Amino acid sequence: MIQSLILARVLQVIPTLFGVVTLVFFLLHLVPGDPVEALLGETAQMADREAMRQALHLDLPLWQQYTHYLGQLLRGDWGQSIVDGRDVLSLMLERLPTTAVLAIVSLLLAIILALPMGYIAAKHAGKKEDAMAMSFSLFGVSIPNFWLGPMLMLLFSVTLGWLPVSGMGTPAHLVLPAVTLGTALAAILSRMARSSWLEVMNSDALRTARAMGVSETSLWWRHGARLAAIPVMTMFALQLGSVLGGAVITETVFDWPGLGLLTIEAIQSRDYPLVQGCVLLIALFYVAANLLADLLGIILDPRQRRCD
């Protein structure tokens, strides 16, 4: 039963992936006018233009371009960068570990901050502690990370001189980017933790347990936490994907040489195949994270296994 549910959910990914690839393919055709002209400028030689047109397969009819693109992807060939002619996939894989470090530390930071805050807010719902935790949450979702970054730099690097301004190398370099990226994640997670904990504590199951004399500590931690953890873990899995979207801006602020900065560099140098590759790769991670969130729900929560 559960195996077939999981299988059905995994199979659902196939049409989604197909749609994602199609959208990424059409990105190149959004460039107004002639992409070749946009790349080479109006003064380019005819021969150069033709060479570029052939390299991008723009000389083929649209449907052939599309099938060609699909075929390439299936063979693991993500195209070549226009700027230095290197393989797009290897360029991205080079940057991936850098982004992974930043993303993992930010997510850990977010969950370390969010869980106690959500607990305190739920435990003291409607009181001062709750208001403070929820104010932080509001602060976290409202503050633009491309401003929080410079402000943290100004305070901790320039004024206090505790941390390096930007770049990477030592663990100290990681602190400010991770805080910048993690704040919004923590805000969303703490809100989620609070509301799901509150909902569980007010449920019939927990009311029964309380009436049967289960101690308050056991009520919150043994019974409450288990149920409340399901939506929080689902949200966390979703954030595994969305953190990469946020990384695009944060990496630009801190000059952090990861996948996000690569995307922006590719956009600035109009390296269209590289832009397509980066967008596709981040979207793949995002789809995978969504899948993971759904699977977690199915595995952890028997109630979600009911067929509608």
Added chain:
Amino acid sequence: MRLSMRLFWLCMAVPMAILLLAQIYGADGHAIDLEQVLALPSLHHLMGFDALGRDLLARLAEGLQLSLFVGVCVIVCSALIGVSLGLCSAWLGGWVDALLMRIADIVLSFPGILLAIALAAMLGPRLDNLILALVAVGWVGFARLARVQVLSLKKAPFVQASIAAGSSSLYIAIRHLLPNITAPLLIEASFGLAAVILGEAGLSFLGIGVQPPDASLGTMIREGTRLMLLAPWLVVWPGVTLFMLVMAVNLLGDMLRDKLDVKKAADQ
């Protein structure tokens, strides 16, 4: 409730004061005065000057107006497109529903900000392209919300009665369906507005939104970051303004949700 109201006005005071003061002083945000480059605030120029000798207060007001303009534009367009499509999807069902929801799924397979960045970058850095990119991402939320709401309304006795009485679909949509889904749509719109304002500023910060010499809070933060050591106020002020505006809009969403919460109202 009272606390969020107070916090809302506290946040709202910053953008409102900037717009009001800029109106009173009436400086031109595009006039360049090279003698005043990075000049400190004075009585006649409350916030000083930027790196090109332009009045910072006037530029902040201009950026703020742009944020609001883009925000409202994008939300209105997204809502119009999204709600119409969501309504059709739920009402017609069948292949229309399947097709529209598949498209929505594809858009949702990208982190929103990434898709907006990719679209705006490919279309070219112009204001209309920026709006287009944000609408392309923004309509999905409205469509899915409208669809879910209409699906549950479709079975309601008063809608069924209207169908039996021979009302046209358009009449039912306008007379019965839309009025009953405004509350959740309003909540979606206010949180969406906060996201769009942040999105516009973010894209402009990355250099693929509003282009100089036009002022956007995002571009101002980008320019200010470069001169952070020399003139920190150039990055502090646009950020504070943007932050307060977004916080106020998010608070508005929270208050609307508390006030219009259908679930809570049914319990009482």
